[in-house]
Amino acid sequence: xxxxxxxxxxxxxxxxxxxQSLQEEVSASRLNLFLQCRLKFYYRYVLRLKxxxxxxxxxxxxxxxxxxxxxKARWLNKPLTLRELHDAYSKAWxxxxxGSVPWETGEEEEAKTTGWRLIDxxxxxxxxxxQTKPDAVEVSVEADLSHHGLPRxxxxxxxxxxxKIIDFKTSSSTPNQTTIEHLHELQVSSYAVLYRHNTGKQExxxxxxxxxxxxxxxxxxxxxxxxxxxxxxxxxxxMDTYYEEVGRAEFYPSPSLACMGCEFFGECRRWx
Ligand code: SF4
Numbered sequence: 001x002x003x004x005x006x007x008x009x010x011x012x013x014x015x016x017x018x019x020q021s022l023q024e025e026v027s028a029s030r031l032n033l034f035l036q037c038r039l040k041f042y043y044r045y046v047l048r049l050k051x052x053x054x055x056x057x058x059x060x061x062x063x064x065x066x067x068x069x070x071x072k073a074r075w076l077n078k079p080l081t082l083r084e085l086h087d088a089y090s091k092a093w094x095x096x097x098x099g100s101v102p103w104e105t106g107e108e109e110e111a112k113t114t115g116w117r118l119i120d121x122x123x124x125x126x127x128x129x130x131q132t133k134p135d136a137v138e139v140s141v142e143a144d145l146s147h148h149g150l151p152r153x154x155x156x157x158x159x160x161x162x163x164k165i166i167d168f169k170t171s172s173s174t175p176n177q178t179t180i181e182h183l184h185e186l187q188v189s190s191y192a193v194l195y196r197h198n199t200g201k202q203e204x205x206x207x208x209x210x211x212x213x214x215x216x217x218x219x220x221x222x223x224x225x226x227x228x229x230x231x232x233x234x235x236x237x238x239m240d241t242y243y244e245e246v247g248r249a250e251f252y253p254s255p256s257l258a259c260m261g262c263e264f265f266g267e268c269r270r271w272x
Contacts, residue, residue: 018046023246025142025152026239028190034242035186036258039271042251043264051263053100055107058093059115060170063211064158065092066119067168071137071159079130085123089116118170118211125219135160143197150239155194163204165191170211180222184208189235192227202226 022030022045034041043049066089073080080088093112101108123130136157143153159166167187181188188206195203203226210220253268262268 015046019246019249023151023243025154026242027154028187031238031242032186034246035238037254038251039253039268040262040264043267049264052102055101055111058096058101059111061096062089062093063115063118063170064168068138071134074130075134075137085119086116089119114213117217118213121217122211122219132161141194141198143194148236150236151243153190153193155190157191157194165195165203165206166209168209170213172213174212174218174220175210175222177222180208181224185231186235186238188224189227189231193232193235
């Protein structure tokens with residue numbers, strides 16, 4: 001097991017219990033992180049080290065929250081005006097803020113404006129979507145996969161509309177259409193399994209809605225077909241690997257370009 005001078009003290013027993021609970025339940029983001037870097041997974045989910053939120057994450061969370069309000073109002077047949085949506089965004093920005101992001105002077109206002117421009121672009125380019133009542137909004141779901149010998153799968157579906165699963169994302173560059181399906185496969189397959197498990201139906205497709213933070217904000221929609229059996233097998237195989245390998249508690253660094261944005265870079269450099 002790794003030892004770290006700066007990590008909060010946890011008894012051997014409590015760490016084992018945490019690992020056991022991580023084996024019992026997994027989400028797509030947890031699984032992705034484990035496959036990306038086990039040490040980062042260890043810092044975030046076993047040691048639970050807290051780090052200040054980044055400006056980019058704060059913006060993404062606030063935009064996400066405003067789009068949730070927009071979808072929920074449509075679900076209630078009480079669509080929001082642009083003004084009401086702006087208010088919902090400002091409230092989300094302030095509520096999430098709580099001084100957690102170490103903003104430079106003037107940076108927060110600029111980031112907040114960028115976020116609003118993304119939402120405004122999204123709403124203006126989605127007039128047909130605005131007329132349709134969603135099937136579900138921001139719903140927490142889980143699937144008991146014990147009959148496959150797998151951990152419970154959990155997740156939150158941002159939006160389900162006309163039988164399609166829709167996921168919102170903010171990004172700083174336009175997604176590459178040749179790699180996007182591969183990069184998001186675990187998440188997309190997890191959503192499909194959760195949807196089928198909870199509705200008894202096959203999804204009509206999955207859409208990734210990327211709100212891209214360019215000088216002129218852009219919306220990039222990727223439409224994917226329903227999950228194939230091969231994709232389901234791949235997901236289940238990786239969940240099985242996760243279960244086995246989390247249980248071994250071998251958490252080591254996997255240096256890659258992703259280290260440039262890793263919040264645990266300092267801890268990782270001191271890891272032995
Ligand atoms: S810096 Fe890189 S190798 Fe280290 S924990 Fe972060 S992602 Fe893993």
